[in-house]
Amino acid sequence: MAFSSSLGPFLPPSGTFRAHPTRRLQAGAPGRLAASSPPPPDxxxxxxxxxxxxxxxxxxxxxxxxxxxxxIKHVEGPDTDRLSDVLRNDKFDWITITSPEAAAVFLQGWKAAGSPKVRVAVVGEGTARVFDEVSQSDDQSLEVAFSPSKAMGKVLASELPRSNENRCKVLYPASAKAGHEIQDGLSERGFDVMRLNTYTTVPVEDVxxxxxxxxxxxxxxxxxxxxxxxxxxxxxxxxxxxxxxxxxxxxxxxxxxxxxxxxxxxxxxxxxxxxxxxxxxxxxxxxxxxxxxxxx
Missing domain, CATH: 3.40.50.10090 (Rossmann fold)
Incomplete structure (x- = not known):
């Protein structure tokens, strides 16, 4: 359910708790917290x-x-090493980036490719901020040129402008676990989409x-x-x-x-x-x- 602002103000206890890895359950008292343990989190x-x-x-x-x-933690995807070669050897009308992690991985490959001129479409303000330092630099080889009206992949796929009436090429560096709504939506509109699975996520197991x-x-x-x-x-x-x-x-x-x-x-x-x-x-x-x- 979406949030609503109609309810009255919430006044929880003050302070913020962060987990301390060195703390353990109190010896000899299974299931009971040590006296020095912090209060339960909200x-x-x-x-x-x-x-x-x-x-x-x-x-x-x-x-x-x-x-x-x-x-979760991010690790290299099957196409991580291909990214710089693709950017070095091919030209794209758009690069579509849908998350801060995708942006960070793309920037690494883009710099390894010699920072070629690219035009980027981003989903979300957090993703756009990853590009701030580069897009505001003097050489302006990377331009953040489009963001959809709503920060969702399917909206990007429906709103991305066509810059070429004949053939519009899109590079989509993504998580290996991302769905197919962006590439499918763009393909249905006539875009030529290359997807590279440049990273993936794995669960953190040691808690x-x-x-x-x-x-x-x-x-x-x-x-x-x-x-x-x-x-x-x-x-x-x-x-x-x-x-x-x-x-x-x-x-x-x-x-x-x-x-x-x-x-x-x-x-x-x-x-x-x-x-x-x-x-x-x-x-x-x-x-x-x-x-x-x-x-x-």
């Missing part, structure tokens, strides 16, 4: 390590306790018991991709009746949550950090509302 933030700081800082402004638990116990106790888990969502469900698969809320960064991840059978789902109509924070706050407001007494 929300679990799950992006890969090093990419949760902005969300944590935004939640701190609302006095939300955050537990950082990276659920210490204390951190996992705290994460499961949180009323909200925040996820930014279907891969992170699947990794979370795998972690909690051995827990009976886990039914807390999921706050998704956007509609794509929320749709995946619905397909996986989750019910308490919150997401913004426009993907991005601000809307994501509002969705988390909405989930917490609903969680904190007084529960109705059972009817006799």
């Amino acid at each position: 929300v679990v933030v799950t992006r890969e390590r090093g990419k949760n700081a902005k969300l944590i800082a935004a939640l701190e402004k609302h006095n939300i306790h955050s537990l950082e638990l990276p659920l 210490e018991p204390l951190t996992l116990n705290l994460a499961i106790s949180a009323p909200v888990v925040a996820v930014a991709s279907p891969s992170a969502l699947r990794a979370w469900l795998n972690l909690v698969s051995k827990v009976d009746n886990w039914n807390n809320s999921v706050a998704c960064i956007g509609e794509t991840t929320a749709s995946a949550a619905k397909k996986l059978g989750l019910e308490s789902i919150y997401y913004p109509t426009t993907p991005g950090l601000e809307g994501w924070v509002e969705s988390i706050l909405e989930a917490l407001r609903v969680y904190r509302q007084p529960k109705e007494a059972p009817k006799c």
Whole structure:
């Protein structure tokens, strides 16, 4: 469900919690936390390590306790090594980039290819920001020239301008786990699309018991991709009746949550950090509302 601003203000306890890997369950007391353990978190933030700081800082402004638990990590894809050769030897009307990680991997290959002149279409403000330093440089060999009206891949596929009436070539560097809606949508419109799977995601498998116990106790888990969502469900698969809320960064991840059978789902109509924070706050407001007494 999308968030709503109609509910009253939420006033949770102050402070932010971050997991400390060195802490363990208290010896001799299985299942009980040591006296020095921090309070339970309000929300679990799950992006890969090093990419949760902005969300944590935004939640701190609302006095939300955050537990950082990276659920996925990015690794090279089968076409990583091909990217620079393709950019060096071929010309494209558009490069379509749909995530910050895809942007970072593309920039590495683009620089290795000698920084050829390219025109880029991006999905989302976070993705666009990865290109800021390069696109604002003096040589202007990389131009961020298009962003769709809504930060979704299928909208990009429907709105990308044709710069050539005869043949318009598009390079789509993507995660190996990304769907096919962009390449299929563009192909249906007559674009010539080359997809390169330049990276992929794998779940983080080593989670210490204390951190996992705290994460499961949180009323909200925040996820930014279907891969992170699947990794979370795998972690909690051995827990009976886990039914807390999921706050998704956007509609794509929320749709995946619905397909996986989750019910308490919150997401913004426009993907991005601000809307994501509002969705988390909405989930917490609903969680904190007084529960109705059972009817006799």
